[in-house]
Amino acid sequence: MYRFMAELDTAARSPSRVGVPEILHPHHNTIQLGMVEPLSRSTLRFHCLRQSPQYLLTYPDYLLEPQSSQYHLITGPVPGPPDSSQYSSVSAPWFTNEPIPSIMMLADLRAPLASICVPQPVDHQQLQEGLIEFTSHITQPVVGNVGGDGEVVLGYLCEQGPVFPTQTSAQRNDVTLSQLPQHHQATCSPCEPRDMQPQAPPARTAGPLCELKSRKPCRCSRSQCLKLYCECFANGMMCSNCDCSNCHNNAEHEVKRHEAVQLCLGRNPAAFRSKMAGAMSQRSKGRRNKGCNCKRSGCLKNYCECYEANIMCSISCKCVGCRNYDGGSDVGLREKTNDVISIRPVSVITPAAVQAVCGCLLAKAEEAELELQCGAHAEHMVLEEFGQCVARIVNAMFKHGSTC
């Protein structure tokens, strides 16, 4: 989110160069090219080129404020200058610090929407009465930050797919306004899809973003693509151009698909939330939702979810023989981007270091036991050993210029 916000902020200050979000349709895999037009220092207007003007989304001031909510319900109509009387936007803290699973169906959105301030004439009671009320009244796009990394979801209820994940700045190449067709710069009139192709295709980068992963066709054969084994399903996407067999992860099997979603959510409410989302949304804390459990790969192969996501293992991991940490191995470690480096949870206090410290403490305790030391003295020996370990860790921190 912060990265996206930073980009918006930059765009506002430098109108000649803005990021161009791409909207990927989860069902059809079509790509729409949008355009961000900086209207002022703090307000941007989204042009969804394929859509009619009434779908314009406005990002007002609060979206650029770090302390504001990640989730917003944009109300309209929005066309026209960014006059404050022409749009109203309601901050919607649906799930604090949690991404919106892109597999969420409209019904799933009902509860969170009912908990937020809903613009007139819709009231909470109507929303709580059911999906029909929900769909019949909420006709504005729902905007949310997915993964905490600027991956924006646009949920529009009249579309076949409720969720439109956009790419983050990390997954797309910036395109300057000058590179766009002139009519795109001037208006937001509907355009043909061929006009929406980006100048340069986005490079695939490792990360938790489902829309990118979903581009890779799955090859499921037994799961009907309705279990989390299927990456498309796990990423909240329907299969499209996949090599799977007996696939039920499509619109034709919507009922069964929805049942599978509910089953997974019942088993694990966070099943469709990116495992690495926490690392992105809480990069300052360097945590993620769930760690890996690798045993044989050393967390240096793509078998490891952390390694695949281009992040280092953390205290959340239960891996054995982990080498996916700063200094764990020069071989096999990927070149880290600055962003990734910045989210390293703890540069020195790695799982291996913790393991080593525990080993030292156990050894010292055994030594005290063998020497038949009294309890107090044994405790003193262990604590002294712990102090030495901490000192070594601190030395390592300063030596490597790390922080924890």
Added chain:
DNA sequence: GAGTTTGAAACT
């Protein structure tokens, strides 16, 4: 491309 390895998900 077939077979093997790996680890997450699902199951018991």
Added chain:
DNA sequence: CAGTTTCAAACTC
């Protein structure tokens, strides 16, 4: 919750 099985991706040859 731990152990086992299933599954599909990653990897090797």
